[in-house]
Structure formats: structure tokens, C-alpha cells
Amino acid sequence: MKISSKQKEPQYKDRRKANWKRLPLTKNEIFDEQHQYLVEIMVDLRHHIENKRSPEFIQGVLTCMEKSFLRYFSMQEHLMELAGYPGREKHSDKHREFVINYFTEVRNNLPDLDAQGIEKLIRWLATHIYNEDKTMSAYLETSNGAEQR
Numbered sequence: 001m002k003i004s005s006k007q008k009e010p011q012y013k014d015r016r017k018a019n020w021k022r023l024p025l026t027k028n029e030i031f032d033e034q035h036q037y038l039v040e041i042m043v044d045l046r047h048h049i050e051n052k053r054s055p056e057f058i059q060g061v062l063t064c065m066e067k068s069f070l071r072y073f074s075m076q077e078h079l080m081e082l083a084g085y086p087g088r089e090k091h092s093d094k095h096r097e098f099v100i101n102y103f104t105e106v107r108n109n110l111p112d113l114d115a116q117g118i119e120k121l122i123r124w125l126a127t128h129i130y131n132e133d134k135t136m137s138a139y140l141e142t143s144n145g146a147e148q149r
């Protein structure tokens with residue numbers, strides 16, 4: 001039986017959802033939405049790798065993904081600065097380390113990028129949310145609450 005593209009679509013959406021559902025929640029709606037968006041780009045990238053898209057195409061998706069990470073990190077760093085979050089330098093260092101290490105490594109070894117490489121990326125994000133973003137998010141909530149009183 002031939003499977004039409006319409007029948008494939010729900011499976012693909014389920015795969016995206018299954019991946020972002022694995023992430024810890026920060027309870028900050030904007031952060032959680034951004035994490036979901038980043039995972040969707042990663043799942044898209046994995047999909048394109050598995051479908052053997054051209055290196056130029058993969059490079060384009062990688063660039064889009066890197067820009068999305070940079071924009072998101074920049075927003076977090078701005079909010080940490082505004083709130084005077086004490087852990088902001090350490091947290092920002094984690095962002096910088098990740099961007100430099102991950103994207104440099106991937107670009108230098110683009111033909112080796114596979115589903116496991118994307119899995120590693122999703123695990124990094126989940127760990128970062130659990131170890132850094134949740135704590136920072138809780139601090140921002142408290143500091144915003146204090147300003148409103």
C-alpha cells in the first residue's frame with residue numbers, strides 16, 4: 001500500500017511534539033515556547049539529514065538554528081541583566097560555550113552530522129533548562145513580583 005504525504009504529516013508532527021514534551025518546563029511561558037520552537041527546528045534538521053538533503057540545504061537550516069539560539073540566548077541575557085540576576089555571568093558563559101563548541105564542531109564535520117548529533121543537541125538543551133534556565137526563571141518571577149508590590 002502506498003502512503004500519501006498527507007498520511008505521513010501527523011507522524012512527523014507527533015515526532016516534533018514527542019521531542020519537546022521531553023524537555024523540563026521552566027514555568028515561564030515565553031521560555032517554554034522558545035524551547036519548543038528550538039526543538040522543532042532540531043527535529044526538522046534531523047528530518048532533512050535523514051532525507052539526505054544537500055550539504056548546502058543542511059547548512060542553511062543550521063544557520064537558521066544558530067540564529068534562533070543566539071536570539072533566544074540574547075533575550076535571556078537581557079532579562080537577567082535587567083533583573084540583576086546574580087548567576088547571569090555563569091549562565092551567559094554556558095550559552096557562549098555551547099554556541100562556540102557545538103556549531104564550530106558541527107560545521108567542521110558537517111558530513112558526519114547525523115540523528116545522534118541532533119539527539120546530543122536536544123540533551124544539551126534539556127540539561128541546560130534543568131540546570132540553569134529553571135533557576136533563572138524562578139529568580140525572574142520573584143524579582144518581577146517584588147517590583148509590582
Ligand SMILES: [Fe+2]
Binds near residue numbers: 128132
Ligand atoms: Fe539559558
